[in-house]
Amino acid sequence: MSQNSKAFENARRPFRTKNLITALGLGGLALGTFAYSVYKVHQDTLDDVxxxxxxxxxxxxxxxxxxxxxxxxxxxxxxx
Incomplete structure (x- = not known):
């Protein structure tokens, strides 16, 4: 059983860095979009209502x- 999990870990190793970079990029994009939206809504004075x-x-x-x-x-x- 430990041999199977070792093989599994060896197969996943090359993708760890790429997956981490992709996750950080997507998380940063989501956080940036949220921050920009909050910033823009905060500026709205609602004078046109x-x-x-x-x-x-x-x-x-x-x-x-x-x-x-x-x-x-x-x-x-x-x-x-």
């Missing part, structure tokens, strides 16, 4: 609902 009065009303309504839920949960579980 049109905020209509309906959107403002919806946001305010959802804020009030959220505040009411927080108030209700704090009443049920008062701080010690």
């Amino acid at each position: 049109v905020m209509t009065p309906e959107v403002y009303e919806r946001i305010e309504r959802e804020r009030r609902q959220s505040q009411e839920l927080q108030n209700q949960s704090s009443m049920k579980n008062p701080p010690n």
